[in-house]
Amino acid sequence: MLLNASLMLVLYVAAFAAGDGKPSDTAYAYFFALLALFSLNTFAAIGLAFMGRRQTVMGCIYSSIGIFLVGLGSCAYSLTHMGSMH
Numbered sequence: 904m905l906l907n908a909s910l911m912l913v914l915y916v917a918a919f920a921a922g923d924g925k926p927s928d929t930a931y932a933y934f935f936a937l938l939a940l941f942s943l944n945t946f947a948a949i950g951l952a953f954m955g956r957r958q959t960v961m962g963c964i965y966s967s968i969g970i971f972l973v974g975l976g977s978c979a980y981s982l983t984h985m986g987s988m989h
Contacts, residue, residue, distance in 0.1 A: 907966040910940055911974050930981040937974040941967055 918932035948963035 907940065907944070907969060908973075911937065911970065914940065914974075915977075926981050930978050933981075934975070934978045937970055937978065940974075941970050944970065 914936040915933055918936055919929050921928070921932045944963045944967045948960050948967070951960045951963065
């Protein structure tokens, strides 16, 4: 979970740099980066399930939930309040 939280922070900084500070570009870049991170967690959970590591699978699932709640929530907030940001 801590690794995913750090990756989310790094992805946000990278998306901010890629978007040149424009809120819409930053939000879209961050969204697609988080989508890739979510996919990585999903594939890791499936692979670990086949290996029989239940504790780690649950960690991947909880991390995926955290990505949706924190990361995608901040994307939605950025896109909703895009008109008020300059």
